[in-house]
Amino acid sequence: MGSLAIGQRSLGDPRIGFPLWPPLTDGCPRTSTADVAYPVDVDYDYERAGAELYPALLPPLPAPGLGEGRTPLVELEPGVFVKDESRNPTWSHKDRLNRCTVSAAVGVGAAGVVVASSGNHGASAAAYAARAGLPCVVITGPEPQPGVVAFLRAYGAVVMAVPWEGRWPLMRRIAERAGLHPVSSTTVTHTGHPFGPEGYKTIAYEIHADLGTPEAVFVPTGYGELLYGIAKGFTELRRLGRARRVPRMIACEPAAAAPLVKALREGVPAAHVEVGATDAGSIVSPVSGYRGVLAVRSSDGRALAVTDPQLRAAQAELARAGLWTELAGAAGLAGLRALGPVEGPVVCVATSSGLKNPVRDSAPAPAVVTDWAQAARILTASGHFQL
The missing domain is CATH 3.40.50.1100 (Rossmann fold)
Structure with missing residues (x-):
């Protein structure tokens, strides 16, 4: 049995439904206002659900995975x-999300994905986009961590450092102009994908x-x-x-x-x-x-x-x-x-x-030990050993 997803429903008013495709990344168009954006949710044919939850109660997943989930x-x-x-x-929970969002990008035939993130979400989106053969643009904050940038570029992502208030507007423009699928929120209050x-x-x-x-x-x-x-x-x-x-x-x-x-x-x-x-x-x-x-x-x-x-x-x-x-x-x-x-x-x-x-949380490099007296001092200072 494949996915039992049958549509999208408004969380602002669950009586309002929409087709499953395309994913409504701007939230519910009928209940959202200028001040509050209400998300939409994926609905399923629960009456047909059997013993297996996967992939029945997940949206269609045409993008390949990376072995996400089943964590201890x-x-x-x-x-x-x-x-x-x-x-x-990619060492975070975001991999579960991006298996689904990048699959949505593949499902709608998007030219790639775009995400506003300075950390876990961006790295995960870049990895799953790479796995699916899609380009990825990651819009970070103005001072991204060097390690994060290296992580993103390892997956071939285009990285743009942008002032905090400019990230979402730029993401929306890139999505519209370049045909990329947004995999993070684009709305006034958070709806997400x-x-x-x-x-x-x-x-x-x-x-x-x-x-x-x-x-x-x-x-x-x-x-x-x-x-x-x-x-x-x-x-x-x-x-x-x-x-x-x-x-x-x-x-x-x-x-x-x-x-x-x-x-x-x-x-x-x-x-x-x-x-x-x-x-x-x-x-x-x-x-x-x-x-x-x-x-x-x-x-x-x-x-x-x-x-x-x-x-x-x-x-x-x-x-x-x-x-x-x-x-x-x-x-x-x-x-x-x-x-x-x-x-x-x-x-x-x-x-x-x-x-x-x-x-800044990185530990300083340890001193180079050249004799036993120095090693003994370090061991004693740790509080675990009496020499």
Whole structure:
């Protein structure tokens, strides 16, 4: 059985439907306003769904994959599990999304893909575009990390450094003029690509296969696509009678912005905020999207704002357990530690590798050891050895 996708539906009004093709990358044209863009969602013929979830409950995937998914669920301590998404091909959760979005580009016969990203999303989009034989343009912020640029260019991507406020307008113009398929948001509040969160559903399928339904899932959150995708996956499992409930979805945002926290507090579909200083740049955002609100409300979850010190403490805790994550990737565990003990098993999603940390986080080179006395001093200073 192939994909059972039958169309797109508006999240602004689920009664409104659209054909499956083309993907509505500008959100719902009937419910969106000048201030709020409502995403559209992929709908399926659930009545025909059998035992196999793949590829039935994913959109059509004409682009070849890179072995994404099936990442390990590591028990950090009794009842606390880490879903380690750094084990994906480009070392982040974005590979699940881009298998779907680049497939959409192939499906519509696009000349290539364009993405606005300074990190994980851009690297992943470039890799999957290369795999599909498509050119890729990545629009970064004004000062991209040298390692990120090298990563992008290794896949043959065209890299453009642009002031933050100019990234989305330039992406829209490139898409229109060059016939490229946009694989990140183009709208006033975040909608993202309709096929993207479908890839994230597979995280829920894998957690359920390994653990059943946890009490809560703590998710590093920028725009809320990952949060929503995991929630949708569990919602589908419940709809199909495989899970009794959906876990509480806990969004963990950098305190330097936290637009979803604001949107939920004010009861609005999306919010704009000023962005402060943070080293969790890959999930900090001045605007939220309606998907995050839906995921939290429908699961009786909540949104948390975590500080950089809390993120660093969580990152260090994961490292002591053998898991090296990007600072932003530790936000799920930081949220759990900030909230306090939760009864029942919980899952913290770790989104990306520590290799994605800013260059300023790089450790200095060790001194060259030339004699035993110097080696002994280093060993003793570590606190692990008595010589």
